[in-house]
Amino acid sequence: MIEATGLTKRLGGRAVVSDVSFRCEPGTVTGFLGPNGAGKTTTMRMLVGLSTPDAGTCAVLDRDYHTIANPGRHVGVLLDAAAQHPGRSGREALIISARLMGVPDARVDELLTLVGLDTSAAKKRVRQYSLGMRQRLGLANALLGDPQVLILDEPANGLDPEGIRWMRGLLRDFADRGGTVFLSSHLLSEVEAVADRLLIIGQGKIVADGTRDELLAGTGVLVKATDPRELENALHSAGLAAQRLDDESYVVDADAEAVGRAALNGGVVLTHLAPSEGAGLETLFFQLTETPA
Numbered sequence: 001m002i003e004a005t006g007l008t009k010r011l012g013g014r015a016v017v018s019d020v021s022f023r024c025e026p027g028t029v030t031g032f033l034g035p036n037g038a039g040k041t042t043t044m045r046m047l048v049g050l051s052t053p054d055a056g057t058c059a060v061l062d063r064d065y066h067t068i069a070n071p072g073r074h075v076g077v078l079l080d081a082a083a084q085h086p087g088r089s090g091r092e093a094l095i096i097s098a099r100l101m102g103v104p105d106a107r108v109d110e111l112l113t114l115v116g117l118d119t120s121a122a123k124k125r126v127r128q129y130s131l132g133m134r135q136r137l138g139l140a141n142a143l144l145g146d147p148q149v150l151i152l153d154e155p156a157n158g159l160d161p162e163g164i165r166w167m168r169g170l171l172r173d174f175a176d177r178g179g180t181v182f183l184s185s186h187l188l189s190e191v192e193a194v195a196d197r198l199l200i201i202g203q204g205k206i207v208a209d210g211t212r213d214e215l216l217a218g219t220g221v222l223v224k225a226t227d228p229r230e231l232e233n234a235l236h237s238a239g240l241a242a243q244r245l246d247d248e249s250y251v252v253d254a255d256a257e258a259v260g261r262a263a264l265n266g267g268v269v270l271t272h273l274a275p276s277e278g279a280g281l282e283t284l285f286f287q288l289t290e291t292p293a
């Protein structure tokens with residue numbers, strides 16, 4: 001379990017994380033989504049005690065992270081895969097972590113196999129690793145102490161599509177066995193397939209928080225017309241909030257009947273009217289991405 005309440009952090013004279021609250025429950029994967037610079041890393045750093053909040057509190061497994069004895073045995077953390085010691089081999093890096101945590105050396109080999117680093121890769125120095133290999137090593141390190149919670153910052157960065165699919169399976173399995181997963185990404189497509197919950201952050205503030213199904217379902221209807229301009233006018237006259245998705249489509253925060261009536265009253269010929277199935281979420285995310293941080 002992870003809990004954040006009113007987390008706020010000021011850096012460089014401005015609030016880069018502002019009043020952020022959320023909970024991650026055991027048995028679930030929470031995707032923490034936001035464009036670059038939105039405040040994901042800063043939030044995660046506060047969760048694991050690397051940064052002190054200016055306001056608010058956070059707890060992992062009902063405790064302040066600092067007070068967890070031998071934290072690697074309870075919380076697996078991967079914040080910056082690129083920052084691992086370049087001069088050690090992957091296996092050496094894991095052996096050092098294992099000994100620090102009091103985990104038998106044999107577990108290192110289990111983990112190397114699990115994350116797909118073979119004997120030859122495990123012997124190479126980390127400086128020779130690709131980013132994808134570093135992510136695999138970082139994940140092995142996070143899992144080494146058999147933790148109940150995983151906190152992973154952009155773990156899919158540098159992985160190829162097959163690697164991303166593999167990681168999804170691993171995280172899903174971890175959560176299905178009762179673990180709590182909190183992972184960040186700047187790509188909706190990367191997490192929507194694995195996350196049960198989505199927490200979306202933009203410019204330091206939470207802009208959406210809910211189960212993936214709620215967020216995907218509760219986003220109105222997708223509508224298209226022969227004349228998009230007339231459609232926009234008709235929706236506006238009916239007082240319906242519409243977001244333009246592309247040249248011909250709008251996502252409207254209303255039910256299909258209300259949109260159909262607005263079109264009828266405006267004499268607009270519709271060519272498509274259906275549940276948006278996440279198009280609204282994509283629009284929201286797209287708008288956040290376009291907004292400079």
Ligand SMILES: Nc1ncnc2c1ncn2[C@@H]1O[C@H](COP(=O)(O)OP(=O)(O)OP(=O)(O)O)[C@@H](O)[C@H]1O
Binds near residue numbers: 016036039040041
């Ligand atoms: N030490 C610092 N001093 C000043 N500003 C900072 C500092 N660290 C981060 N920031 C700023 O805080 C904002 C949030 O950064 P953060 O790294 O948390 O975002 P992010 O969502 O993780 O994005 P990214 O994926 O690019 O790291 C950014 O605008 C960043 O420039």
